Amino acid sequence: MLSIDRLDVQILRLLALDARTGVVELSSALGVSRNTVQSRVRRLEDAGLLTGYRLELDLAQAGIGVQAFIALEIEQGRLAAVVDSLAAIAQVLEVYATTGREDLLVRVATPTQADLQVLIERVVAIAGVVHSSTRLALTTPLPHRSIPLLEEITRGAGWGRSNPLSTS
Numbered sequence: 001m002l003s004i005d006r007l008d009v010q011i012l013r014l015l016a017l018d019a020r021t022g023v024v025e026l027s028s029a030l031g032v033s034r035n036t037v038q039s040r041v042r043r044l045e046d047a048g049l050l051t052g053y054r055l056e057l058d059l060a061q062a063g064i065g066v067q068a069f070i071a072l073e074i075e076q077g078r079l080a081a082v083v084d085s086l087a088a089i090a091q092v093l094e095v096y097a098t099t100g101r102e103d104l105l106v107r108v109a110t111p112t113q114a115d116l117q118v119l120i121e122r123v124v125a126i127a128g129v130v131h132s133s134t135r136l137a138l139t140t141p142l143p144h145r146s147i148p149l150l151e152e153i154t155r156g157a158g159w160g161r162s163n164p165l166s167t168s
Contacts, residue, residue, distance in 0.1 A: 069108075069135045074129060
């Protein structure tokens with residue numbers, strides 16, 4: 001497990017706001033040297049904490065205004081095959097393995113509700129799918145985030161030096 005501190009989190013916060021922010025801009029905003037920022041970013045990447053710089057899209061602006069979550073109960077021993085089938089469907093955005101009655105939570109997007117119905121029929125026809133339950137997403141009042149969690153766990157860590165995370 002990588003040990004991170006508040007400086008690491010602030011670098012990540014700025015990159016989360018704009019992944020195109022350069023090392024010079026980061027160092028200026030944080031009041032630390034360019035070499036410090038560059039070595040911190042490289043360490044976060046090398047350790048696998050910072051896994052990439054991703055494009056964020058507003059699908060509604062592209063005419064894809066319907067998003068939903070499909071919970072799937074899967075026949076035992078068929079999970080991998082079902083995931084492979086889901087991965088072949090362009091409208092499938094994410095798949096999470098879950099606990100409870102359903103085994104998978106599938107986030108999907110389509111242009112219309114009629115397209116969503118066609119997609120659901122395609123998904124439930126996948127061999128190994130036993131049961132499905134669909135929830136329509138109306139809005140996203142709190143989009144995916146991770147920086148507040150990192151700030152919380154590094155609250156007692158130093159600035160500019162890495163400290164082991166507390167195990168208590």
